[in-house]
Amino acid sequence: MDLFNYNKDNSSQPLAARFRPTTLDDFIGQTHIVGQNSLLRRAIMADKLSSMIFYGPPGTGKTTLAEVIANTTDSEFIKLNAVTSGVKDIREVIKAASDNLDMYGTKTILFIDEIHRFNKSQQDALLPSVEKGTIILIGATTENPYFEVNSALISRATIFKLHHLTKEELFKLLYRVLNDGEKGYKDMNISITDDAKNHLVQAAGGDARVLLNGLELAVLTTPTESDGSLNITLQEIEQSVQKNGVIYDKDGDNHYDIISAMIKSIRGSDPDGAVYWLARLIEGGEDPKYIARRLVVHASEDIGNADPNALNLAVSTFHAINFVGMPEGRIILSQCCIYLATAPKSNKSYVAIDEALEDVVNNKTAVVPAHLKDSHYKGAAQLGHGLGYKYPHSYPKNFITQQYLPDELKNKRYYTPEGNGYERKIREYIDKTKGSWEN
Numbered sequence: 001m002d003l004f005n006y007n008k009d010n011s012s013q014p015l016a017a018r019f020r021p022t023t024l025d026d027f028i029g030q031t032h033i034v035g036q037n038s039l040l041r042r043a044i045m046a047d048k049l050s051s052m053i054f055y056g057p058p059g060t061g062k063t064t065l066a067e068v069i070a071n072t073t074d075s076e077f078i079k080l081n082a083v084t085s086g087v088k089d090i091r092e093v094i095k096a097a098s099d100n101l102d103m104y105g106t107k108t109i110l111f112i113d114e115i116h117r118f119n120k121s122q123q124d125a126l127l128p129s130v131e132k133g134t135i136i137l138i139g140a141t142t143e144n145p146y147f148e149v150n151s152a153l154i155s156r157a158t159i160f161k162l163h164h165l166t167k168e169e170l171f172k173l174l175y176r177v178l179n180d181g182e183k184g185y186k187d188m189n190i191s192i193t194d195d196a197k198n199h200l201v202q203a204a205g206g207d208a209r210v211l212l213n214g215l216e217l218a219v220l221t222t223p224t225e226s227d228g229s230l231n232i233t234l235q236e237i238e239q240s241v242q243k244n245g246v247i248y249d250k251d252g253d254n255h256y257d258i259i260s261a262m263i264k265s266i267r268g269s270d271p272d273g274a275v276y277w278l279a280r281l282i283e284g285g286e287d288p289k290y291i292a293r294r295l296v297v298h299a300s301e302d303i304g305n306a307d308p309n310a311l312n313l314a315v316s317t318f319h320a321i322n323f324v325g326m327p328e329g330r331i332i333l334s335q336c337c338i339y340l341a342t343a344p345k346s347n348k349s350y351v352a353i354d355e356a357l358e359d360v361v362n363n364k365t366a367v368v369p370a371h372l373k374d375s376h377y378k379g380a381a382q383l384g385h386g387l388g389y390k391y392p393h394s395y396p397k398n399f400i401t402q403q404y405l406p407d408e409l410k411n412k413r414y415y416t417p418e419g420n421g422y423e424r425k426i427r428e429y430i431d432k433t434k435g436s437w438e439n
Contacts, residue, residue: 056162059207115139116148164206214241344421366406
């Protein structure tokens with residue numbers, strides 16, 4: 001447990017720490033929640049806070065906002081990290097908060113970083129005090145709180161979602177650092193080429209911390225010219241930010257967003273979007289077998305019988321990935337992804353099974369019609385099983401009309417093929433047998 005501590009002599013601190021804002025006026029980004037006249041800004045300035053959770057990717061300002069609140073509020077402000085704190089620490093905070101409220105009328109704000117790492121018992125220990133108002137909880141998480149945080153806590157907190165910083169906001173931060181004489185590099189006679197600036201902002205991927213760390217490393221490692229100046233080129237920046245650390249977080253919520261973007265691009269028949277998001281998954285280090293499994297599912301869900309070969313190709317892709325591996329596997333994944341995106345679409349198999357399952361749940365007592373029951377076991381004939389069954393192969397074109405559903409559902413149609421791809425032929429065949437789908 002620790003209190004936020006602001007050291008006036010911060011010259012030895014890393015650049016990212018020196019430039020962490022202490023007021024809302026210094027804060028860059030997230031104007032949708034801290035802009036002028038926003039709910040959160042008004043609450044902070046008036047010191048009228050209720051429990052809240054900041055949810056967003058790394059480097060978007062979750063902890064910084066907590067520190068702004070610490071610097072602004074008159075309440076006691078205590079910070080815990082969910083990785084290193086346990087129930088004992090929570091109880092100590094709650095006891096101190098209760099004493100402060102009873103003896104001095106002072107509120108306590110408890111900030112918990114990485115709150116999603118608290119287990120159920122730890123989160124449960126917070127609940128009574130949050131509910132009674134003994135503490136005001138501020139949690140920060142990179143994970144979707146609706147999945148990772150106790151629903152009882154969620155119901156008592158306001159969720160604020162933070163987004164990656166835009167390029168314009170990152171450039172604003174970059175120029176602020178270069179022109180700040182107290183905490184930044186104004187007095188160091190630094191020049192940075194335009195292509196170096198552009199690469200730094202691009203590589204940061206919306207993460208202010210990545211930008212600041214990359215810039216600082218470039219400044220510290222670039223040789224000084226004879227006149228004392230520092231000339232930072234694209235080469236120095238490329239070496240300082242060799243890889244974008246936030247383009248894809250396979251352990252975070254962003255994982256699901258990018259998978260979703262790839263699948264929706266496939267469903268929308270956009271091969272360019274599909275292969276771009278596939279590339280994001282690959283570059284981010286996603287398990288290629290996981291990607292292949294998702295392609296198998298959506299070959300049936302979104303294409304189905306409009307192109308039955310789509311499922312064959314997706315299954316073959318999964319097997320090929322298993323024995324080829326990466327990096328060559330990227331080509332196989334790309335072929336499958338593009339094939340699925342450009343294939344005719346139908347979700348009718350998906351719709352059919354879900355409707356049938358719903359009817360199964362709602363008609364649990366529906367019985368198999370007698371003529372469909374097994375007539376081969378001993379005594380079946382005496383029970384009337386199989387009586388009246390018409391064997392289709394005994395009739396012209398191997399077809400004869402008869403009831404195949406329970407009596408309660410005998411007129412139900414689950415599968416209504418589209419006119420897309422191979423389903424057009426299926427539709428024509430069933431039109432000739434069951435009658436037109438329009439009837």
